[in-house]
Each structure stands twice: as C-alpha cells, then as structure tokens.
Amino acid sequence: MSGFAYVVARSGTREATPEEATRVRRGFVWIHLTNRDDHVQTWLRDTARLAPFVIDALTALETRPRCDQVDGGAVLNLRGKTRAAMQISDPLASVRLFVDGERVISVTRLHLDAIDVTRAAMTSGKVRDAGDLIASLADAITRQLDPEVADLGDSLDACEERLDARNAFELRRKVNADRRTAIGYRRFLYPQRIALENLAALPVRWLHDDDRLHIAAAADRAARMAEELEAIRERAALIHETLTDLRAELIDQRSLLIAVAAMVFLPLTFITGLFGMNVDGIPYAHHPGSFWVITGFSLAVAAGVAIYFVRRHWFR
Structure with missing residues (x-):
C-alpha cells in the first residue's frame, strides 16, 4: 500500500507515514492512499476503523462527484486533471475523501495534479485544518481545469476562422474531438458544482466562514466551466453542420x-x-x-x- 500523510500540530507541520498518522491523538492529520491493491480496504477497515459505507465510497471503481454528510463529517468525491492517459469520454481522475474534522483520508487510483498543489500548501503551513485542506484542494482542481476549458473554446474559434469546404475533413475531425472532450468534461463538472455547493452548505464545525467562501468560489468556477462546455458542445454541433453544408455545396458545384x-x-x-x-x-x-x-x-x-x-x- 502506497501513500503519504501529514500531521499538523502546534509545533508545525511534518510529513509521516499513514501508520504513524493513525497514532496521532492531538492535532490534525491528512492521510492519502493510492487504491491499487486490496490492502487499502483492509487498512481502512482495521486501522482507520471507517464504516462500511465510507469504505465503499472511498474504494468504488465507478464514481461521480458527490458530497454526503456522515455524522459530523462528510464523504466527498471530486474529479480533477491528471497526467495519466485517460479516455476521451472519461478525461478526469477522481479523488475520494472522508473528512471528520480531526482527520482527512483521501484515496486516488490515478495521480491528481491538484494533490501536488495541496501538498505544497500543506508543507508551507497554509493548511492548518480540515477546512483549509478541502478548500485548497477544491480551488486547485477548478483552477487547473479552467485553462483546459478555455483551450477548447480557443480551438473552436480557430476552426471557425478556417471554415472552408476544402478543409472540411480535417476540421470535422478536430471539431468532433473537441466536442467529445467537452462532453467528457461536462459529464463531471456539472455534478461537481452541485457537490461543492452542498459541501459549502454543510452544517459542520470544521468548515469556517473563509473555507466556505473559497469552496463557494470553486463551485461558481465549476458552474461557469460547465456552462462554457455546454456552449462549446452547441458550437461544435453548429460548426459540424456548417461543414456538412459547405461540403454539400462544393459537391453540387x-x-x-x-x-x-x-x-x-x-x-x-x-x-x-x-x-x-x-x-x-x-x-x-x-x-x-x-x-x-x-x-x-x-x-x-x-x-x-x-x-x-x-x-x-x-x-x-
């Protein structure tokens, strides 16, 4: 089982192993695991002593963004950018989290770029509690996806400038690829906005006002990206129809x-x-x-x- 952990105490922030972090009685801990073997479920059950519902949520193969309250904590699932090779229909990797105020346990199957940003914030001392950690992770995920969505829009702008029946075959392939990518992103960004909004509204003590503001900002960014992706999908369909008409007109001529x-x-x-x-x-x-x-x-x-x-x- 691979992973890492951080312990935040009065003396500062230090890195530790997941086993060492479970023995901490005072302070805040973040334990991150990579779910690629069967030992993760055993560790979550026997060492972390999580409920079966939480274990299933953290280790499920097929997931979508969600936020559920569990007693005084929450189970959160988010999708973010990854450098791993992904399918066009499923372009984002998931991170599953259990938060109860004193600890955050996160599980991923593929490496998320936002995890590196959050680790840097943790090492620099900017993250002091569970609310800071969740807000930092949500902000990093949405900020990294923002330029990806903007690039899709710029790609369609370039295709619109080159609209010509002689470029129809090349443009049609490019537009179809951008459209499939936009559909794949929107599939997760729309429910992610809802999950972040639900998270910001949770009646839990470990979320402070500034944390809720940062999470709400991330939710607003996700909503804007989902709307832009919907516009990209419609624009791609319109460009495809225009290319078909231009091609038919060229054949008629x-x-x-x-x-x-x-x-x-x-x-x-x-x-x-x-x-x-x-x-x-x-x-x-x-x-x-x-x-x-x-x-x-x-x-x-x-x-x-x-x-x-x-x-x-x-x-x-």
Missing part, C-alpha cells in the same frame, strides 16, 4: 460543372457519331473540305450551348 460539360459535348457526340457512320450515302463524304466544315459546325454548336448556360447564370 462540381456536379453542376460535370453536367454542363456533358450538355456541351452531348450534341457534339451526336454530330460526330452521325457523320462517323461507316455506310454509303453520307453527305460530303468525298468532299476535300468536309472535315473542317463539320469541325467548325461542332465548335459553333458547343459555343452556342456554353453561351446559353452563361446567360442562364448556371455558373454563379
């Missing part, structure tokens, strides 16, 4: 050119076929200037058909 060319050569094919028959009685068959007469007549017919289409504005 090319089909029109082919049709006009066919109409120009159709009478020529008839004339050459008529005078090219290998039968007796064809007029001017033995006349020395018949070839040039027929060629000139064919060119005149072709020019007449072309002028007709030009005057009918078929090329606009």
Whole structure:
C-alpha cells in the first residue's frame, strides 16, 4: 500500500507515514492512499476503523462527484486533471475523501495534479485544518481545469476562422474531438458544482466562514466551466453542420460543372457519331473540305450551348 500523510500540530507541520498518522491523538492529520491493491480496504477497515459505507465510497471503481454528510463529517468525491492517459469520454481522475474534522483520508487510483498543489500548501503551513485542506484542494482542481476549458473554446474559434469546404475533413475531425472532450468534461463538472455547493452548505464545525467562501468560489468556477462546455458542445454541433453544408455545396458545384460539360459535348457526340457512320450515302463524304466544315459546325454548336448556360447564370 502506497501513500503519504501529514500531521499538523502546534509545533508545525511534518510529513509521516499513514501508520504513524493513525497514532496521532492531538492535532490534525491528512492521510492519502493510492487504491491499487486490496490492502487499502483492509487498512481502512482495521486501522482507520471507517464504516462500511465510507469504505465503499472511498474504494468504488465507478464514481461521480458527490458530497454526503456522515455524522459530523462528510464523504466527498471530486474529479480533477491528471497526467495519466485517460479516455476521451472519461478525461478526469477522481479523488475520494472522508473528512471528520480531526482527520482527512483521501484515496486516488490515478495521480491528481491538484494533490501536488495541496501538498505544497500543506508543507508551507497554509493548511492548518480540515477546512483549509478541502478548500485548497477544491480551488486547485477548478483552477487547473479552467485553462483546459478555455483551450477548447480557443480551438473552436480557430476552426471557425478556417471554415472552408476544402478543409472540411480535417476540421470535422478536430471539431468532433473537441466536442467529445467537452462532453467528457461536462459529464463531471456539472455534478461537481452541485457537490461543492452542498459541501459549502454543510452544517459542520470544521468548515469556517473563509473555507466556505473559497469552496463557494470553486463551485461558481465549476458552474461557469460547465456552462462554457455546454456552449462549446452547441458550437461544435453548429460548426459540424456548417461543414456538412459547405461540403454539400462544393459537391453540387462540381456536379453542376460535370453536367454542363456533358450538355456541351452531348450534341457534339451526336454530330460526330452521325457523320462517323461507316455506310454509303453520307453527305460530303468525298468532299476535300468536309472535315473542317463539320469541325467548325461542332465548335459553333458547343459555343452556342456554353453561351446559353452563361446567360442562364448556371455558373454563379
């Protein structure tokens, strides 16, 4: 079982092992575990002595952002940015937390970038209690996701500037990828906003007024990102439709050119076929200037058909 722990006492903040942190009787402790083996559930049950409901919430494979009050504490699940390879439909890694005021136990399956930010705040002495820790983690998660959402919007802006039927295939792939990413982010950011709002409203003693303000700010940031992702999804759908229309218009134009060319050569094919028959009685068959007469007549017919289409504005 891998992980780390911090102990906050009057003398300051020090790093410890999870086993050492469980023996602390005074002060605040943060224990972080990586849930990649069966020892985590055993440790949570036998050493941390957590309730079965809390253990299930901390070790579940499939999770979504949530916040539930448990006696004087809370079970919290958040989603944040990770450097690990993720699926487009599931781009964010989860962190599960149990908070009871005197201790915070967090569990992750994949490394979260926000954990590093919170550890730095813990080491520098900015985090002194459970409320500070949760507020710092929520703030770090939403701040790291903000530029990711902004990049999706900038990517669509670039696609809109390049709207052209000749770039349709490349742009369609890019727009579809951005749309899938936006849907994956929004899938978790919308419930994350609700979870943070519920957390800020919990009637618990370990959340102070400034902690609630920071958590509410993180919830507002998550709400703004969820709204922007919804706008990105709608814009991507509109761009996709526009590209489809441009592509159809280009095909129509090319089909029109082919049709006009066919109409120009159709009478020529008839004339050459008529005078090219290998039968007796064809007029001017033995006349020395018949070839040039027929060629000139064919060119005149072709020019007449072309002028007709030009005057009918078929090329606009």
